[in-house]
Amino acid sequence: LSEERAGAWFWNERFWLPHNVTWADLADPAPGVEYPKASHLLSALPLALGIFAVRILFERFIARPCAFLLHIHATSVHWRATPNPVLEKVFTSITKCPDWRHLDGLSKQLDWDVRKVQQWFRHRRNQDKPSVLTKFCESMWRSTFYLCIFTYGIRFLWQCPWMWDTHHCWYNYPYQVLTPGLYHYYVTELGFYWSLMFSQFTDIKRKDFPIMFIHHLATVSLISFSYANNMLRVGSLVMCVHDASDFILEAAKLANYAKYQRLCDFLFVLFAVVFFITRLVIYPLRILNTTLFESWEIIGPYPSWWLFNSLLLVLQVLHVIWSYLIAGIAYKALVRGKVNIDRLDVDR
Numbered sequence: 001l002s003e004e005r006a007g008a009w010f011w012n013e014r015f016w017l018p019h020n021v022t023w024a025d026l027a028d029p030a031p032g033v034e035y036p037k038a039s040h041l042l043s044a045l046p047l048a049l050g051i052f053a054v055r056i057l058f059e060r061f062i063a064r065p066c067a068f069l070l071h072i073h074a075t076s077v078h079w080r081a082t083p084n085p086v087l088e089k090v091f092t093s094i095t096k097c098p099d100w101r102h103l104d105g106l107s108k109q110l111d112w113d114v115r116k117v118q119q120w121f122r123h124r125r126n127q128d129k130p131s132v133l134t135k136f137c138e139s140m141w142r143s144t145f146y147l148c149i150f151t152y153g154i155r156f157l158w159q160c161p162w163m164w165d166t167h168h169c170w171y172n173y174p175y176q177v178l179t180p181g182l183y184h185y186y187v188t189e190l191g192f193y194w195s196l197m198f199s200q201f202t203d204i205k206r207k208d209f210p211i212m213f214i215h216h217l218a219t220v221s222l223i224s225f226s227y228a229n230n231m232l233r234v235g236s237l238v239m240c241v242h243d244a245s246d247f248i249l250e251a252a253k254l255a256n257y258a259k260y261q262r263l264c265d266f267l268f269v270l271f272a273v274v275f276f277i278t279r280l281v282i283y284p285l286r287i288l289n290t291t292l293f294e295s296w297e298i299i300g301p302y303p304s305w306w307l308f309n310s311l312l313l314v315l316q317v318l319h320v321i322w323s324y325l326i327a328g329i330a331y332k333a334l335v336r337g338k339v340n341i342d343r344l345d346v347d348r
Helices: 002-010 023-027 040-071 087-091 100-110 114-128 130-156 180-199 210-230 232-243 245-257 261-298 304-334
Strands: none
Touching: 002 100, 040 180, 040 210, 087 100, 087 114, 087 130, 100 114, 114 245, 130 180, 130 232, 130 245, 180 232, 210 232, 232 245, 232 261, 245 261, 261 304
């Protein structure tokens, strides 16, 4: 009984649906017509495991041979830190880069010279650094997937009226038919981002881990949320805008790992231009405009409408943060004469 009450509370029609619309209205469509159901989202979980398995096979049998052809090989760590339980505990539990206070205390505790303690921490940090081969394989997988899903999304949306006139995202809402193409686009994107959430804990560790986790969580929430209340049309536009620059960034990383610096520089400039246009121009002026203003005029606000737009605004804040990082890298590139692409280990 408590589970039923919890379910009824969570799926409250007054929260999820516009005024004067009930779940019963969507439960019995005309013959040959189907509306999105929250239960459809469960298929994304086994798909996420399948995508993860494909990734493992791709990196082993496609990416690694390509890396070898480009003379990228796994390199072993030349200097390994001498096993030391005291320093290892500090490294894993307190800090990987101790300040002078910690260094002085550890030096006295172990009766070591301060420089020897510094050297131990430097060697220990180097042990955890992923090899260029590992980074190349990961970037090649992501670049390939992003390119494929972006190509599919563009081909699908090119035929859709809401691609050209965003008012169509809200006409006859929420009685909008779920097409096979839209279903496959959504579930594949959701499965991929679920796989990223899982693999983030085993992938190369990045400095922006918390930001990326929030990004993945917001993305999964947005995709699931927009599917459950049939905002698939505008949701497909959001996904396509976000996929537009991702494969270019990963391609720039591949060029960097292969030591094609000029190609890397060109791809980074291309990525930056596409990123700024899609995230700081198209996203706010087209996507946020239609979700905040056009939808208000056509269907009016309701509780889940506010939540949906709040999540979209969270993404916009992340776009601004990443734009700042990209602008910083671009400025340093002008000073140094080349792009340090590894500084931008974010996955948008």
